[in-house]
Amino acid sequence: MDLGPARAPSPTIPVTLTVNGRRQQLELAPFVTLLDLLRGDLALTGTKKGCDHGQCGACTVLVNGVRINSCLKFAVSLDGAEITTIEGLGTPDNLHPLQKAFVEHDAYQCGYCTPGQICSAAGLLSEGHAHSREEIRELMSGNLCRCGAYTNIADAIEEVMAADSETTVREAAE
Amino acid sequence: MTRQTRTGPLETADRVIGFPLSRIEGPLKVTGTAPYAAEHQSADMLHGFVALATIASGRIARIDTADAAAFPGVVKIYTHDNRPRTAWWDSAWKDEVALPGHPFRPLENDRVLFDGQPVAFVVANTFEAARDAAALIRITYEADQPKTSIEVESEKSYVPKEKRSGIAPPPSPRGNADEAFAAAPFKLSSNYTLEGEHHNPMELFATTVLYEGEGRLTIHDKTQGSQNSQGYVCGIFELKPENVRVFNTYVGGAFGSGLRPKHQLFLATMAALDLKQSVQLELSRREMFYLTWRPATVQTVKMAADDNGKLTAILHHAVQATSLYEDYQEVVVNWSGLLYRCDNVKLTYELAEMTVSTPGDMRAPGAATGVFALESAIDELSYQVGLDPLDMRVRNFVHVDQNQDLQLTSKALHACYRQGAERFGWEKRLHAPRSMHDGPDLVGWGMATGVWEAQLTEATARARLSADGSVTVSAAASDIGTGTMTILAQIGAEAFGVDAEHVTVRIGDSQLPKTSVEGGSWTAASTGSAVAAAATAVRQTLLDAAKDMDASPFGKDVTVEQTAIRDGRLVLEINDQVGVALTDILASKNLTFIEEEAKVAPDAQQAKKFVSYTHAAHFVEVMIDEELGVIRVTRVVTAVAAGRILNPKTARSQILGGVVMGIGMALHEEGMIDHRTGRIMNHNLAEYHVPAHADIHDIEVIFVEEHDDKASPIGVKGLGEIGIVGIAAAVANAIYHATGTRVRHLPITIDKVFYAKEAAE
Numbered sequence A: 001m002d003l004g005p006a007r008a009p010s011p012t013i014p015v016t017l018t019v020n021g022r023r024q025q026l027e028l029a030p031f032v033t034l035l036d037l038l039r040g041d042l043a044l045t046g047t048k049k050g051c052d053h054g055q056c057g058a059c060t061v062l063v064n065g066v067r068i069n070s071c072l073k074f075a076v077s078l079d080g081a082e083i084t085t086i087e088g089l090g091t092p093d094n095l096h097p098l099q100k101a102f103v104e105h106d107a108y109q110c111g112y113c114t115p116g117q118i119c120s121a122a123g124l125l126s127e128g129h130a131h132s133r134e135e136i137r138e139l140m141s142g143n144l145c146r147c148g149a150y151t152n153i154a155d156a157i158e159e160v161m162a163a164d165s166e167t168t169v170r171e172a173a174e
Numbered sequence B: 001m002t003r004q005t006r007t008g009p010l011e012t013a014d015r016v017i018g019f020p021l022s023r024i025e026g027p028l029k030v031t032g033t034a035p036y037a038a039e040h041q042s043a044d045m046l047h048g049f050v051a052l053a054t055i056a057s058g059r060i061a062r063i064d065t066a067d068a069a070a071f072p073g074v075v076k077i078y079t080h081d082n083r084p085r086t087a088w089w090d091s092a093w094k095d096e097v098a099l100p101g102h103p104f105r106p107l108e109n110d111r112v113l114f115d116g117q118p119v120a121f122v123v124a125n126t127f128e129a130a131r132d133a134a135a136l137i138r139i140t141y142e143a144d145q146p147k148t149s150i151e152v153e154s155e156k157s158y159v160p161k162e163k164r165s166g167i168a169p170p171p172s173p174r175g176n177a178d179e180a181f182a183a184a185p186f187k188l189s190s191n192y193t194l195e196g197e198h199h200n201p202m203e204l205f206a207t208t209v210l211y212e213g214e215g216r217l218t219i220h221d222k223t224q225g226s227q228n229s230q231g232y233v234c235g236i237f238e239l240k241p242e243n244v245r246v247f248n249t250y251v252g253g254a255f256g257s258g259l260r261p262k263h264q265l266f267l268a269t270m271a272a273l274d275l276k277q278s279v280q281l282e283l284s285r286r287e288m289f290y291l292t293w294r295p296a297t298v299q300t301v302k303m304a305a306d307d308n309g310k311l312t313a314i315l316h317h318a319v320q321a322t323s324l325y326e327d328y329q330e331v332v333v334n335w336s337g338l339l340y341r342c343d344n345v346k347l348t349y350e351l352a353e354m355t356v357s358t359p360g361d362m363r364a365p366g367a368a369t370g371v372f373a374l375e376s377a378i379d380e381l382s383y384q385v386g387l388d389p390l391d392m393r394v395r396n397f398v399h400v401d402q403n404q405d406l407q408l409t410s411k412a413l414h415a416c417y418r419q420g421a422e423r424f425g426w427e428k429r430l431h432a433p434r435s436m437h438d439g440p441d442l443v444g445w446g447m448a449t450g451v452w453e454a455q456l457t458e459a460t461a462r463a464r465l466s467a468d469g470s471v472t473v474s475a476a477a478s479d480i481g482t483g484t485m486t487i488l489a490q491i492g493a494e495a496f497g498v499d500a501e502h503v504t505v506r507i508g509d510s511q512l513p514k515t516s517v518e519g520g521s522w523t524a525a526s527t528g529s530a531v532a533a534a535a536t537a538v539r540q541t542l543l544d545a546a547k548d549m550d551a552s553p554f555g556k557d558v559t560v561e562q563t564a565i566r567d568g569r570l571v572l573e574i575n576d577q578v579g580v581a582l583t584d585i586l587a588s589k590n591l592t593f594i595e596e597e598a599k600v601a602p603d604a605q606q607a608k609k610f611v612s613y614t615h616a617a618h619f620v621e622v623m624i625d626e627e628l629g630v631i632r633v634t635r636v637v638t639a640v641a642a643g644r645i646l647n648p649k650t651a652r653s654q655i656l657g658g659v660v661m662g663i664g665m666a667l668h669e670e671g672m673i674d675h676r677t678g679r680i681m682n683h684n685l686a687e688y689h690v691p692a693h694a695d696i697h698d699i700e701v702i703f704v705e706e707h708d709d710k711a712s713p714i715g716v717k718g719l720g721e722i723g724i725v726g727i728a729a730a731v732a733n734a735i736y737h738a739t740g741t742r743v744r745h746l747p748i749t750i751d752k753v754f755y756a757k758e759a760a761e
């Protein structure tokens, strides 16, 4: 994909990103954030913009498995990275366990913070630092939900965390 | 008529309403595939960015756009010097819910009326180019003295000359409040202050205008009313309604901020028409602070009681901020005349003009503010009298609306008090302040009552039943996270005896049947009732057609209420062996579907006798580390009486959202203005704190049983606001109980607890 001319005046820089498993060669202006790249040229609008300042978490995606605020990263700084957005976690017909739990627990209302919450929760689970509801709340505090679905979000994450650790225990036993 | 006990397949349909169905659009929301206003694309899309005034009051002396215009990628820059022509008369600019005064017109002239006012609009090929070019616009201002302090400006308050439509002014005084107050053995006179709050829905305000050629536009707008936006742009740009279609299928929260069209709609539409090209404009978080706000308010409550704790006088006065150009008004003080029995009441309400953007409705506008003062005051008085705060409220229970001398359609508030207190464990409360502890923390238990008017507005809806049994219901209504789509599916499913998944819901489109804007907690009652009525009309048509058939099993006298639709057949409700297949009925008339439209409107006759309110009782626990001053709300139990609950799952979420925003109001939220410059200082989500995960502990929601056959045809009262009304007072009351310090100035931040304590010592 050649994004050069539209991005004038700045010289563009070649970048390779693997987004949701798809490797892409891009020519990007240096000031384009990962968030704007995703929402704009890549048309992956599941990642949301809530502040553009790293203050709300709506833009959370996984970069090499680690959750980050995509509005705080210039895309050109991520050459070679593997990026997973909400679209890469699951689809309406094939939901990720976290997505399923969010639907079941009504862990959203307007749904705008939701992709960020879910990507953040996925990052949280793989970090393995949260062991209690209190720790979930603390470690999810970078993701604001103005609709106030927090208790339901904690319920959803807790459920998936419990199921995960059961699987781990079972696997260890086998 | 004897009703057969329903069993077997009949049960499914019966369980549709009242069943905790998961949101039907849920899978789209959790996968990021539900598109919001800024997420619609077109190949040639232009992007906009707004330059904002950096003074709060004055005029633009010079505006230099040369460097910005030369920036690569810039297509055009609009200022007041070159803005395309628009309609002249104010009437063309007034949206459905406009206020008394002159609606704000972006880029109209050189006047600056508030901080952050849009003063230039850059359109470019890319978002980045528009943003960077906007930074190159140089503006020289002649600044006037700003007026932004409610404490100062309330000295010059006035009674609004023109009343805002739908907003009841205070009732005339009853009894003799001043005399009763003077004579009472127990009394208080307290001042309450609310700093301005900002809605801050997570989705930024945005509009995508798709230019379809020959002046035809498809607009995706962040709004609480697609038809309101459509009417607005048609009025201003003199467009034919059939050429403008507005969608708001998914709305990332609004809480009232999207009731009136915002400047991004105007600017994006203006540029699209001028440039004959599609334009997208997504505002910045900073701009969200200038759009509208919950107005700063100062209030005084004087309240008196006799030896038994019976209220003998209430005087409630409020002054709220408004802008220089519109008289925004809320119902702030009236609640004090209707929530408790009191025969001597005087309520007054005034405005103070400030150099700010016009305030707007924010979740439970007026009630959230006024009931904070009322519920703080009655709590304070209960300690004076020596009564438990809950007991004090129960003693003053009232079964009518004394303000208007009207009966209530229902009021299950006693049940809220009882069930809420029981679940919370209120009877274990020690009455004296500072008497409860948890380790080093002070523990406080506080409570408050909440009230909101349950309204029905005019709404139209369509229902369609197809031969294959599938159902479509449609109305222009919006779902701003409220669960509208899901409850409409449930209503359609129940009416036609199908599972909700067989119901297609179409909302958020200006071409659909007319409804009002989504607000005031009236959508479920209004649009829900319209859908139910449209479905009944379809079933009537169906029954009539069935009666016309040869050898029809339905006698002439059979009414639509006596029939049901089961397994693709229209049957007699008492005996589902008697019936005809839908396909046969439709075939007999050569139809593939039946569609009907129906409208509901408030019942004017009934309104002469009855008024309808929702109620809540909130119980709150706080824990306070006194050394650090840190306040945590560790437990909330909220019991709500709101008529029929269509979907306990989404209903509960509405209340949770209200409670969380109430906690923010109590402890965190405050638009900070530098009164020397009149500018908002904390216009971002790091410095304007909204509750985060760590702030929110346990919240329990109880819906008490409340039968109401008058509030709306489907028995629904609405839930969007009631969750927040009273929460701030319950938190403040709990803080008092924990610390012995009464804070009457929101938000209750650490410093205020310390100062109040010092002052008391």
Ligand code: FES
Binding pocket: A048, A049, A050, A051, A052, A053, A054, A055, A056, A057, A058, A059, A060, A069, A070, A071, A072
């Ligand atoms: S948009 Fe990135 S943190 Fe808010």
Ligand code: FES
Binding pocket: A107, A108, A109, A110, A111, A112, A113, A114, A144, A145, A146, A147, A148, A149, B202, B252, B253, B481
């Ligand atoms: S669901 Fe609306 S902001 Fe979280």
